[in-house]
Amino acid sequence: MSSLWHPFADMHSVANAELIIRSGKGVVITDVHGRDYLDATASLWYCNVGYGRQEIADRVAAQMTQLHAYSNFGAFATEATIQLADRLAALSPMEDTVVFFGAGGSDAVDTAAKLARRYWDLLGKPGKRVIVSREHGYHGMHGWGTSLAGIPGNKAGYGGAFIDEVIHVGVGDTEGLGALFEQRGHEIAAFIGEPVIGAGGVIAPEPHYWAEVNRLCREHDILLIADEVICGFGRMGEWFGSIAYGIQPDMMTFAKGVSSGYLPIGGVLVGKRVRAPFWDDPVPGGVFKHGYTYSGHAASAVAALANLDIVEREDLIGRVRTMTPILDRALRRLEGAPLVSEIRTVGLTGAVAFRPDLLAADPALADKVAAACIRHGVATRSIRGHAIQLSPAFVITEAELDAIVDGFGRALVEVAGA
Numbered sequence: 001m002s003s004l005w006h007p008f009a010d011m012h013s014v015a016n017a018e019l020i021i022r023s024g025k026g027v028v029i030t031d032v033h034g035r036d037y038l039d040a041t042a043s044l045w046y047c048n049v050g051y052g053r054q055e056i057a058d059r060v061a062a063q064m065t066q067l068h069a070y071s072n073f074g075a076f077a078t079e080a081t082i083q084l085a086d087r088l089a090a091l092s093p094m095e096d097t098v099v100f101f102g103a104g105g106s107d108a109v110d111t112a113a114k115l116a117r118r119y120w121d122l123l124g125k126p127g128k129r130v131i132v133s134r135e136h137g138y139h140g141m142h143g144w145g146t147s148l149a150g151i152p153g154n155k156a157g158y159g160g161a162f163i164d165e166v167i168h169v170g171v172g173d174t175e176g177l178g179a180l181f182e183q184r185g186h187e188i189a190a191f192i193g194e195p196v197i198g199a200g201g202v203i204a205p206e207p208h209y210w211a212e213v214n215r216l217c218r219e220h221d222i223l224l225i226a227d228e229v230i231c232g233f234g235r236m237g238e239w240f241g242s243i244a245y246g247i248q249p250d251m252m253t254f255a256k257g258v259s260s261g262y263l264p265i266g267g268v269l270v271g272k273r274v275r276a277p278f279w280d281d282p283v284p285g286g287v288f289k290h291g292y293t294y295s296g297h298a299a300s301a302v303a304a305l306a307n308l309d310i311v312e313r314e315d316l317i318g319r320v321r322t323m324t325p326i327l328d329r330a331l332r333r334l335e336g337a338p339l340v341s342e343i344r345t346v347g348l349t350g351a352v353a354f355r356p357d358l359l360a361a362d363p364a365l366a367d368k369v370a371a372a373c374i375r376h377g378v379a380t381r382s383i384r385g386h387a388i389q390l391s392p393a394f395v396i397t398e399a400e401l402d403a404i405v406d407g408f409g410r411a412l413v414e415v416a417g418a
Contacts, residue, residue, distance in 0.1 A: 019374065024051025027396045029379060040373070040380040040404045042393045045198060045230045046256035049310045050395040056262045056306040063302040072101070072296040081296035084304050088258075091239050094249065094271030098279065100288075101267040101296040105229035105255035106140030108266040109192070112225050112251050113144040114290055115274065116190040119223070122277040122286055128189040130165045132180065132222075136200030136384065137193060139227055148192060151200055151384055171203055174212040185220035190250075195241025198230035198391075201384050202344045202351035210245045223250045223274065229266065233257030233308075234317040234394060236347035237324060244347075250274050260307045265300035316394040320348045326398050330405045331390060337409055338416030339369065350390040351383060352408060359386055365415070372414045378407030 001015050020032045027050055029039050042048060049056075063080060070078050085099040100115070102108050113131055120128035133139060137150035146155050147163040155161065167184075169177050181188065191213065197203040217224040226249035231241030234257060238244040242252060250273050255266025277283040294300070311317065328345040334352055335343050342353040352369075359365050366382035373380045373388065383389045390404065 026050045026052065027393045027400055035377075037374065037377055037379040038400060038404050038407065039392065040378050040408075041389050041391050043261055044256070045235070045391050046259075046261035048234060048257045048394050049260045049307055049314075049316065050393040053260070053262070053307075053310065055310065056260075056303055059306045060263065060299050060303050063299050067298055069294070069298045069300075071293075073291055078296070078298040078301070080298045080301040080305065084301040085296075087305065087308065088254075088267075088269060092252070092269045092271075093240060093243050094252070094269060096272040096275065098270050098275050099267055100270060101265065101301075102255075102292050103264045103294045103297070103300075104140075104266040105227075105253060106142040106145050106266075107292055108229065108253035108255055108268050109139045109148065109227065110142045110144040111290060112192070112253050112268045113148070113190070115251065115268065115270070115288060116223050116225065118288055118290075119274050119277065120189050122283050127187050130167055130184065130188045132167045132169060132177070132188060132191045134193050134197070135168055135171050136197050136203060137227070138197075138199035139192060139194075140229070153385065171197065172206050172209050174209060174216065177213065178216050181216050181220040181222060185222060188220070188222050190223035190225050191217055192225040192227055194227045194229075195231045195245050195247060196236065196346050196349070198349070199383050201353065201387055202346060202349050202389070202391075204344070204346035205245060210247045214246070214248045218248075225249060226252045228252045228269075229255045230257075230349075230391075231347070234311060234320050235349060235391070237317060237321040239317065258307065259300060259304040262307060263297070263300040263303040264294075265297065265304055267295075311394075314395075320394050323348055323394070323396065323398075323401070327390070327392075327401055330398075330401045333405055334409055334412070338412045339365070340412065344387075345390075348392065348394065351387040352390070352412075353387040356386075368418075369411050369415050372411035373407055375414075376407040376410045378404050378411070380404075380408070 006014050021029050022032045023030045027039050028036050030036050088099050089097040133148040135150040139145040139148040143162040147161040147166045149155050226242045226247050228240050232254045236244040250271050252269040259265050277286050331350045332343050339354050341355040344351045370382045370388050380388050
Protein backbone atom coordinates (compact mmCIF):
# COMPACT_ATOMS: atom_id res chain seq x y z
CA MET A 1 0.00 0.00 0.00
CA SER A 2 1.37 3.43 -0.95
CA SER A 3 0.81 6.72 0.86
CA LEU A 4 -0.79 8.38 -2.17
CA TRP A 5 -4.29 9.76 -1.64
CA HIS A 6 -5.81 9.49 -5.12
CA PRO A 7 -8.14 12.21 -6.44
CA PHE A 8 -11.79 11.25 -6.94
CA ALA A 9 -11.12 7.82 -5.44
CA ASP A 10 -12.63 5.56 -2.78
CA MET A 11 -9.43 4.90 -0.87
CA HIS A 12 -11.00 1.92 0.90
CA SER A 13 -10.74 0.04 -2.39
CA VAL A 14 -8.04 1.91 -4.33
CA ALA A 15 -5.28 1.78 -1.73
CA ASN A 16 -4.59 -1.89 -2.42
CA ALA A 17 -5.41 -1.87 -6.11
CA GLU A 18 -3.32 0.87 -7.70
CA LEU A 19 -2.65 0.65 -11.44
CA ILE A 20 0.79 2.22 -11.69
CA ILE A 21 1.72 3.54 -15.14
CA ARG A 22 5.42 3.67 -15.99
CA SER A 23 5.63 4.81 -19.62
CA GLY A 24 3.69 5.85 -22.69
CA LYS A 25 4.12 6.13 -26.44
CA GLY A 26 1.53 7.49 -28.82
CA VAL A 27 -1.81 6.28 -27.43
CA VAL A 28 -0.36 3.30 -25.53
CA ILE A 29 0.47 3.39 -21.84
CA THR A 30 2.43 0.67 -20.02
CA ASP A 31 2.22 -0.30 -16.36
CA VAL A 32 5.02 -1.33 -14.03
CA HIS A 33 4.40 -4.99 -14.89
CA GLY A 34 4.95 -4.35 -18.59
CA ARG A 35 1.30 -4.64 -19.60
CA ASP A 36 0.10 -2.28 -22.35
CA TYR A 37 -3.22 -0.44 -22.46
CA LEU A 38 -4.78 1.65 -25.19
CA ASP A 39 -5.50 5.01 -23.57
CA ALA A 40 -9.09 5.86 -24.49
CA THR A 41 -9.16 9.18 -22.64
CA ALA A 42 -5.85 10.96 -23.34
CA SER A 43 -5.47 10.72 -19.56
CA LEU A 44 -7.89 13.41 -18.31
CA TRP A 45 -8.79 14.73 -21.79
CA TYR A 46 -5.41 16.40 -22.17
CA CYS A 47 -2.69 14.37 -23.92
CA ASN A 48 -3.66 15.57 -27.40
CA VAL A 49 -0.29 15.00 -29.10
CA GLY A 50 0.22 11.58 -27.52
CA TYR A 51 2.86 10.27 -25.15
CA GLY A 52 6.63 10.18 -25.55
CA ARG A 53 7.20 13.45 -27.41
CA GLN A 54 10.96 13.86 -27.04
CA GLU A 55 10.83 17.32 -28.60
CA ILE A 56 8.79 18.69 -25.70
CA ALA A 57 11.04 17.06 -23.11
CA ASP A 58 14.19 18.43 -24.74
CA ARG A 59 12.91 21.97 -24.96
CA VAL A 60 11.68 21.92 -21.37
CA ALA A 61 15.03 20.55 -20.21
CA ALA A 62 16.86 23.37 -21.99
CA GLN A 63 14.59 25.96 -20.36
CA MET A 64 14.99 24.40 -16.93
CA THR A 65 18.76 24.42 -17.26
CA GLN A 66 18.71 28.12 -18.17
CA LEU A 67 15.88 29.26 -15.86
CA HIS A 68 13.18 26.86 -14.71
CA ALA A 69 10.88 29.65 -13.52
CA TYR A 70 10.58 33.09 -12.03
CA SER A 71 7.70 35.05 -10.54
CA ASN A 72 5.53 37.02 -12.94
CA PHE A 73 4.11 39.23 -10.17
CA GLY A 74 4.39 42.97 -10.63
CA ALA A 75 6.64 43.91 -13.55
CA PHE A 76 8.59 40.62 -13.60
CA ALA A 77 8.25 38.18 -16.51
CA THR A 78 10.16 35.50 -18.41
CA GLU A 79 10.68 35.33 -22.15
CA ALA A 80 8.83 32.03 -22.47
CA THR A 81 5.80 33.37 -20.62
CA ILE A 82 5.54 36.41 -22.87
CA GLN A 83 6.02 34.29 -26.00
CA LEU A 84 3.20 31.97 -24.98
CA ALA A 85 0.89 34.84 -24.06
CA ASP A 86 1.45 36.46 -27.45
CA ARG A 87 0.91 33.19 -29.26
CA LEU A 88 -2.34 32.43 -27.45
CA ALA A 89 -3.58 35.97 -28.02
CA ALA A 90 -2.97 35.49 -31.75
CA LEU A 91 -4.97 32.23 -31.74
CA SER A 92 -7.86 33.72 -29.77
CA PRO A 93 -11.11 34.53 -31.60
CA MET A 94 -11.57 37.56 -29.32
CA GLU A 95 -10.32 41.03 -30.20
CA ASP A 96 -7.29 42.44 -28.34
CA THR A 97 -6.90 39.35 -26.16
CA VAL A 98 -4.63 39.31 -23.12
CA VAL A 99 -3.73 36.23 -21.08
CA PHE A 100 -3.79 35.59 -17.33
CA PHE A 101 -1.98 32.36 -16.41
CA GLY A 102 -2.54 29.80 -13.69
CA ALA A 103 -1.47 26.20 -13.19
CA GLY A 104 -4.58 24.47 -14.53
CA GLY A 105 -8.27 24.58 -15.36
CA SER A 106 -9.50 24.99 -11.79
CA ASP A 107 -7.24 28.03 -11.38
CA ALA A 108 -8.61 29.36 -14.66
CA VAL A 109 -12.26 29.10 -13.61
CA ASP A 110 -11.66 30.76 -10.24
CA THR A 111 -9.71 33.52 -12.00
CA ALA A 112 -12.47 34.15 -14.55
CA ALA A 113 -15.18 34.21 -11.90
CA LYS A 114 -13.28 36.68 -9.71
CA LEU A 115 -12.37 38.79 -12.72
CA ALA A 116 -16.02 39.01 -13.81
CA ARG A 117 -17.06 40.34 -10.41
CA ARG A 118 -14.08 42.71 -10.21
CA TYR A 119 -14.91 44.04 -13.68
CA TRP A 120 -18.44 45.03 -12.68
CA ASP A 121 -17.20 46.49 -9.42
CA LEU A 122 -14.84 48.79 -11.34
CA LEU A 123 -17.69 49.82 -13.61
CA GLY A 124 -19.74 50.92 -10.61
CA LYS A 125 -22.08 47.93 -10.58
CA PRO A 126 -20.95 45.91 -7.54
CA GLY A 127 -24.37 44.32 -7.30
CA LYS A 128 -23.64 42.19 -10.37
CA ARG A 129 -22.20 39.24 -8.46
CA VAL A 130 -24.13 36.14 -9.56
CA ILE A 131 -22.63 33.67 -12.04
CA VAL A 132 -24.90 31.31 -13.95
CA SER A 133 -23.78 27.82 -14.98
CA ARG A 134 -25.41 24.75 -16.48
CA GLU A 135 -26.65 21.42 -15.23
CA HIS A 136 -24.01 18.69 -15.80
CA GLY A 137 -21.29 21.30 -16.28
CA TYR A 138 -17.83 20.71 -14.82
CA HIS A 139 -15.72 23.73 -13.95
CA GLY A 140 -12.92 22.36 -11.81
CA MET A 141 -12.73 21.74 -8.07
CA HIS A 142 -11.59 25.00 -6.48
CA GLY A 143 -14.11 27.03 -4.49
CA TRP A 144 -15.75 28.68 -7.47
CA GLY A 145 -15.58 25.57 -9.63
CA THR A 146 -17.17 23.38 -6.96
CA SER A 147 -19.97 25.90 -6.52
CA LEU A 148 -20.52 26.26 -10.27
CA ALA A 149 -20.52 22.50 -10.80
CA GLY A 150 -23.66 21.08 -12.32
CA ILE A 151 -22.71 17.55 -11.22
CA PRO A 152 -24.32 17.07 -7.79
CA GLY A 153 -21.90 14.36 -6.64
CA ASN A 154 -18.96 16.74 -6.97
CA LYS A 155 -20.26 19.03 -4.25
CA ALA A 156 -22.16 16.64 -2.02
CA GLY A 157 -21.04 16.47 1.59
CA TYR A 158 -19.48 19.92 1.84
CA GLY A 159 -22.42 21.61 3.55
CA GLY A 160 -23.76 23.36 0.48
CA ALA A 161 -22.11 25.66 -2.02
CA PHE A 162 -18.93 27.46 -1.02
CA ILE A 163 -20.17 30.51 -2.92
CA ASP A 164 -23.87 31.31 -2.73
CA GLU A 165 -24.14 33.65 -5.69
CA VAL A 166 -24.46 30.82 -8.24
CA ILE A 167 -27.53 29.80 -10.24
CA HIS A 168 -27.85 26.67 -12.38
CA VAL A 169 -29.96 26.31 -15.51
CA GLY A 170 -30.80 23.36 -17.73
CA VAL A 171 -28.26 22.14 -20.27
CA GLY A 172 -30.06 23.53 -23.31
CA ASP A 173 -32.78 25.64 -21.69
CA THR A 174 -32.46 29.02 -23.37
CA GLU A 175 -36.07 29.87 -22.52
CA GLY A 176 -35.35 29.46 -18.83
CA LEU A 177 -32.08 31.32 -19.22
CA GLY A 178 -33.85 34.23 -20.88
CA ALA A 179 -36.45 34.38 -18.11
CA LEU A 180 -33.71 34.34 -15.48
CA PHE A 181 -31.82 37.12 -17.22
CA GLU A 182 -35.00 39.16 -17.54
CA GLN A 183 -35.77 38.82 -13.85
CA ARG A 184 -32.29 39.05 -12.33
CA GLY A 185 -29.98 40.43 -15.01
CA HIS A 186 -29.15 43.43 -12.83
CA GLU A 187 -27.37 41.09 -10.38
CA ILE A 188 -25.85 38.60 -12.84
CA ALA A 189 -22.16 39.13 -13.61
CA ALA A 190 -21.59 36.29 -16.07
CA PHE A 191 -22.77 33.09 -17.67
CA ILE A 192 -20.23 30.25 -17.93
CA GLY A 193 -20.54 27.17 -20.09
CA GLU A 194 -18.47 24.53 -21.83
CA PRO A 195 -18.95 24.64 -25.62
CA VAL A 196 -19.57 20.88 -25.32
CA ILE A 197 -20.24 19.48 -21.87
CA GLY A 198 -17.39 17.05 -21.22
CA ALA A 199 -17.12 15.34 -17.84
CA GLY A 200 -20.88 15.78 -17.43
CA GLY A 201 -21.44 13.21 -20.16
CA VAL A 202 -20.26 14.46 -23.61
CA ILE A 203 -23.35 16.52 -24.41
CA ALA A 204 -23.31 18.54 -27.62
CA PRO A 205 -25.29 21.79 -27.88
CA GLU A 206 -28.43 22.04 -29.94
CA PRO A 207 -27.80 23.80 -33.29
CA HIS A 208 -29.03 27.25 -32.23
CA TYR A 209 -28.14 27.07 -28.54
CA TRP A 210 -25.02 29.21 -28.49
CA ALA A 211 -26.42 31.80 -30.89
CA GLU A 212 -29.27 32.37 -28.45
CA VAL A 213 -26.90 32.51 -25.47
CA ASN A 214 -24.81 35.10 -27.33
CA ARG A 215 -27.94 37.18 -27.93
CA LEU A 216 -29.22 36.93 -24.37
CA CYS A 217 -25.89 37.89 -22.83
CA ARG A 218 -25.59 40.94 -25.08
CA GLU A 219 -29.21 41.97 -24.55
CA HIS A 220 -28.94 41.80 -20.75
CA ASP A 221 -25.36 43.09 -20.44
CA ILE A 222 -23.98 39.86 -18.96
CA LEU A 223 -20.44 38.61 -19.54
CA LEU A 224 -20.05 35.31 -21.40
CA ILE A 225 -17.31 32.93 -20.25
CA ALA A 226 -16.52 29.96 -22.49
CA ASP A 227 -14.93 27.16 -20.48
CA GLU A 228 -12.53 25.78 -23.11
CA VAL A 229 -10.52 23.57 -20.73
CA ILE A 230 -11.60 20.42 -22.60
CA CYS A 231 -12.67 21.79 -25.98
CA GLY A 232 -9.74 24.15 -26.51
CA PHE A 233 -6.76 23.39 -28.74
CA GLY A 234 -8.42 21.14 -31.24
CA ARG A 235 -10.75 18.54 -29.77
CA MET A 236 -13.75 19.95 -31.63
CA GLY A 237 -11.87 20.26 -34.93
CA GLU A 238 -11.06 23.96 -34.43
CA TRP A 239 -8.58 25.73 -32.20
CA PHE A 240 -11.43 26.43 -29.79
CA GLY A 241 -14.95 25.19 -29.26
CA SER A 242 -16.00 28.84 -29.40
CA ILE A 243 -14.95 28.91 -33.06
CA ALA A 244 -16.70 25.62 -33.80
CA TYR A 245 -20.00 26.81 -32.30
CA GLY A 246 -19.91 30.53 -33.02
CA ILE A 247 -19.67 31.53 -29.38
CA GLN A 248 -18.86 35.19 -28.77
CA PRO A 249 -17.16 35.10 -25.35
CA ASP A 250 -15.74 37.88 -23.24
CA MET A 251 -13.38 35.41 -21.55
CA MET A 252 -12.19 31.87 -22.29
CA THR A 253 -10.70 29.53 -19.71
CA PHE A 254 -8.09 27.06 -20.96
CA ALA A 255 -5.70 24.33 -19.75
CA LYS A 256 -5.21 20.62 -20.65
CA GLY A 257 -4.54 20.60 -24.41
CA VAL A 258 -2.45 23.78 -24.35
CA SER A 259 0.51 21.67 -23.18
CA SER A 260 -0.96 18.18 -23.68
CA GLY A 261 -0.29 17.83 -19.98
CA TYR A 262 3.47 17.65 -20.38
CA LEU A 263 3.61 20.28 -17.64
CA PRO A 264 0.68 21.86 -15.78
CA ILE A 265 -0.51 25.20 -17.14
CA GLY A 266 -3.81 26.97 -17.75
CA GLY A 267 -5.35 30.38 -17.65
CA VAL A 268 -7.88 32.84 -18.99
CA LEU A 269 -7.97 34.52 -22.38
CA VAL A 270 -9.50 37.94 -21.73
CA GLY A 271 -11.12 39.92 -24.52
CA LYS A 272 -11.21 43.64 -25.19
CA ARG A 273 -14.25 44.45 -23.09
CA VAL A 274 -13.00 42.95 -19.84
CA ARG A 275 -9.39 44.02 -20.25
CA ALA A 276 -10.36 47.67 -20.82
CA PRO A 277 -10.78 48.97 -17.23
CA PHE A 278 -7.59 47.15 -16.17
CA TRP A 279 -5.41 47.93 -19.20
CA ASP A 280 -6.79 50.66 -21.42
CA ASP A 281 -9.23 53.03 -19.72
CA PRO A 282 -8.06 54.87 -16.61
CA VAL A 283 -10.29 53.59 -13.78
CA PRO A 284 -9.33 54.46 -10.20
CA GLY A 285 -8.16 51.34 -8.39
CA GLY A 286 -8.20 49.32 -11.59
CA VAL A 287 -5.95 46.53 -10.33
CA PHE A 288 -6.81 42.83 -10.35
CA LYS A 289 -5.22 41.67 -7.10
CA HIS A 290 -5.09 38.02 -7.92
CA GLY A 291 -2.46 35.49 -8.97
CA TYR A 292 -0.75 32.21 -8.23
CA THR A 293 2.82 31.29 -7.34
CA TYR A 294 3.15 29.42 -10.63
CA SER A 295 1.24 31.86 -12.87
CA GLY A 296 3.14 31.81 -16.17
CA HIS A 297 5.73 29.25 -15.03
CA ALA A 298 8.54 29.42 -17.61
CA ALA A 299 9.16 25.69 -18.10
CA SER A 300 5.41 25.05 -18.38
CA ALA A 301 5.17 27.84 -20.95
CA VAL A 302 7.92 26.18 -23.01
CA ALA A 303 6.08 22.85 -22.82
CA ALA A 304 2.98 24.60 -24.18
CA LEU A 305 4.92 26.32 -26.96
CA ALA A 306 6.51 23.03 -28.03
CA ASN A 307 3.14 21.29 -27.90
CA LEU A 308 1.50 23.98 -30.06
CA ASP A 309 4.35 23.67 -32.56
CA ILE A 310 3.57 19.96 -32.91
CA VAL A 311 -0.17 20.59 -33.26
CA GLU A 312 0.47 23.09 -36.06
CA ARG A 313 3.31 21.28 -37.85
CA GLU A 314 1.47 17.95 -37.95
CA ASP A 315 -1.92 19.55 -38.65
CA LEU A 316 -3.43 17.63 -35.76
CA ILE A 317 -6.55 19.76 -35.79
CA GLY A 318 -7.11 18.74 -39.39
CA ARG A 319 -6.54 15.18 -38.24
CA VAL A 320 -9.28 15.59 -35.63
CA ARG A 321 -11.67 16.61 -38.40
CA THR A 322 -10.69 13.50 -40.36
CA MET A 323 -10.99 11.16 -37.39
CA THR A 324 -14.27 12.57 -36.02
CA PRO A 325 -16.61 10.58 -38.33
CA ILE A 326 -14.36 7.53 -37.94
CA LEU A 327 -14.72 7.69 -34.16
CA ASP A 328 -18.47 8.09 -34.52
CA ARG A 329 -18.80 5.05 -36.79
CA ALA A 330 -16.56 2.93 -34.58
CA LEU A 331 -18.35 3.77 -31.34
CA ARG A 332 -21.80 3.26 -32.84
CA ARG A 333 -20.95 -0.39 -33.30
CA LEU A 334 -21.89 -0.63 -29.62
CA GLU A 335 -25.48 0.49 -30.17
CA GLY A 336 -27.61 -2.38 -28.97
CA ALA A 337 -24.75 -3.90 -26.98
CA PRO A 338 -25.48 -5.21 -23.46
CA LEU A 339 -26.17 -2.47 -20.87
CA VAL A 340 -26.03 0.39 -23.43
CA SER A 341 -28.77 3.00 -23.72
CA GLU A 342 -27.13 5.69 -25.85
CA ILE A 343 -23.99 6.51 -27.82
CA ARG A 344 -23.00 10.19 -27.92
CA THR A 345 -20.17 11.62 -30.01
CA VAL A 346 -19.01 15.13 -30.84
CA GLY A 347 -15.60 16.06 -32.21
CA LEU A 348 -12.99 13.51 -31.19
CA THR A 349 -15.00 12.66 -28.10
CA GLY A 350 -17.63 10.11 -27.19
CA ALA A 351 -19.58 8.51 -24.37
CA VAL A 352 -21.19 5.11 -23.98
CA ALA A 353 -24.15 5.72 -21.68
CA PHE A 354 -25.87 2.95 -19.73
CA ARG A 355 -29.52 2.10 -19.28
CA PRO A 356 -31.14 4.19 -16.51
CA ASP A 357 -32.95 1.18 -15.04
CA LEU A 358 -29.70 -0.73 -14.70
CA LEU A 359 -27.96 2.28 -13.17
CA ALA A 360 -30.80 2.65 -10.67
CA ALA A 361 -30.39 -1.00 -9.69
CA ASP A 362 -26.58 -0.74 -9.56
CA PRO A 363 -25.16 2.79 -9.19
CA ALA A 364 -21.63 1.37 -9.52
CA LEU A 365 -22.33 -0.07 -12.98
CA ALA A 366 -20.30 2.51 -14.93
CA ASP A 367 -17.29 2.03 -12.66
CA LYS A 368 -17.58 -1.75 -13.07
CA VAL A 369 -17.53 -1.42 -16.86
CA ALA A 370 -14.53 0.94 -16.71
CA ALA A 371 -12.68 -1.59 -14.54
CA ALA A 372 -13.57 -4.38 -16.98
CA CYS A 373 -12.23 -2.28 -19.86
CA ILE A 374 -8.87 -2.16 -18.10
CA ARG A 375 -8.88 -5.94 -17.83
CA HIS A 376 -9.42 -6.00 -21.59
CA GLY A 377 -6.48 -3.69 -22.27
CA VAL A 378 -8.27 -0.35 -22.56
CA ALA A 379 -7.83 2.48 -20.05
CA THR A 380 -10.99 4.55 -19.61
CA ARG A 381 -13.14 5.87 -16.78
CA SER A 382 -16.75 6.53 -15.87
CA ILE A 383 -18.16 10.04 -16.29
CA ARG A 384 -20.99 11.38 -14.14
CA GLY A 385 -21.57 7.82 -12.98
CA HIS A 386 -23.64 6.97 -16.05
CA ALA A 387 -21.24 6.45 -18.98
CA ILE A 388 -17.69 5.61 -20.00
CA GLN A 389 -15.47 8.08 -21.82
CA LEU A 390 -13.71 8.08 -25.20
CA SER A 391 -11.50 11.12 -25.87
CA PRO A 392 -8.25 9.82 -27.37
CA ALA A 393 -5.09 11.60 -28.38
CA PHE A 394 -5.31 13.25 -31.80
CA VAL A 395 -2.63 10.90 -33.16
CA ILE A 396 -4.81 7.80 -32.76
CA THR A 397 -5.20 5.55 -35.81
CA GLU A 398 -8.37 3.97 -37.13
CA ALA A 399 -7.08 0.54 -36.10
CA GLU A 400 -6.44 1.76 -32.56
CA LEU A 401 -9.93 3.26 -32.36
CA ASP A 402 -11.42 -0.05 -33.47
CA ALA A 403 -9.35 -1.90 -30.87
CA ILE A 404 -10.60 0.45 -28.12
CA VAL A 405 -14.21 -0.10 -29.15
CA ASP A 406 -13.61 -3.86 -29.26
CA GLY A 407 -12.29 -3.64 -25.70
CA PHE A 408 -15.36 -1.67 -24.64
CA GLY A 409 -17.56 -4.33 -26.21
CA ARG A 410 -15.82 -7.21 -24.42
CA ALA A 411 -16.10 -5.33 -21.12
CA LEU A 412 -19.84 -4.80 -21.64
CA VAL A 413 -20.37 -8.48 -22.26
CA GLU A 414 -18.31 -9.41 -19.21
CA VAL A 415 -20.20 -7.12 -16.83
CA ALA A 416 -23.59 -8.03 -18.30
CA GLY A 417 -22.85 -11.69 -17.75
CA ALA A 418 -21.49 -11.33 -14.24
